[in-house]
Amino acid sequence: MLNLHTYITSGEWRHYYPEYPESHALNFLYGIIGCLERDGADELQKTPKAFIWRKNAIVVGTFPLVVESTPPFHALLLEILKRDVVIQQFLRVDADDNMLFHVVAETIAVDAPVSESL
């Protein structure tokens, strides 16, 4: 069993995105998701200028978005939640505001083995 941090840093998730084999934007977004777990956040918000994560409505982390990615970060984050069944157990998009995301578990255990080749 692996934890979420190990899953993220392993890069095991890359197989969900065969069309983006070396996407720095995906690396960054998985790093953001990892920070939610690390910082005990319960909410992530995407604004035009930043990612902001909070715990009990108090900001515990931010990252300013100086440069937009292609595809855009927000579209990629929604794609992660569509494709990655591990991340789906941890993070969900708000039903009414797709710029807002809720952490639904403090952490998760991952069954999938990490490829030895990584």
Added chain:
Amino acid sequence: MPDPEKTSPQPEPETETDNPPEQTDDFQFVGFHGTSRLFAQDLVEGIFDNSHVGTVTAGGITSLQFGLGLYVVKAIGETDVNAFGLAQYFAFLAQYITNRDAIVLKVYATGFKQMRQLYYHGNRANLPENYLEYDYVEGPITSFLDYTQIKFNPHILRQLRLQYS
């Protein structure tokens, strides 16, 4: 879980207050390198090894598109906020992986204009086998195609000087 000792504020090295080095025709600013506190001081002191180049090479979360070496976001000047901001993404990842502060370093090179360049627009799988025969590989940054990366090959790293920004 994060180690509290690793996440507590670190004393700032004296070198962070250094003035930018004087630039000449043979010594020029190239761009920014995003890394973490774990590696920054060694890089500023000119210590390069495989644990430093590529920021963090062990994790599958990083993409070494142009192979091993030191990756730099090319900038049009030291005040290029977009290039600096892009380097912050890479510093952020290094911070997450190492659990140490994110650091963006300025990169200067001696003899940059005379270095042998391979321009490459592709992924790692198709990188030409002879890429290490060049001094650096230059090309678009995946996901940020309006921006350019320069990956200095290991044999040329001694001609670089890195400084805190």
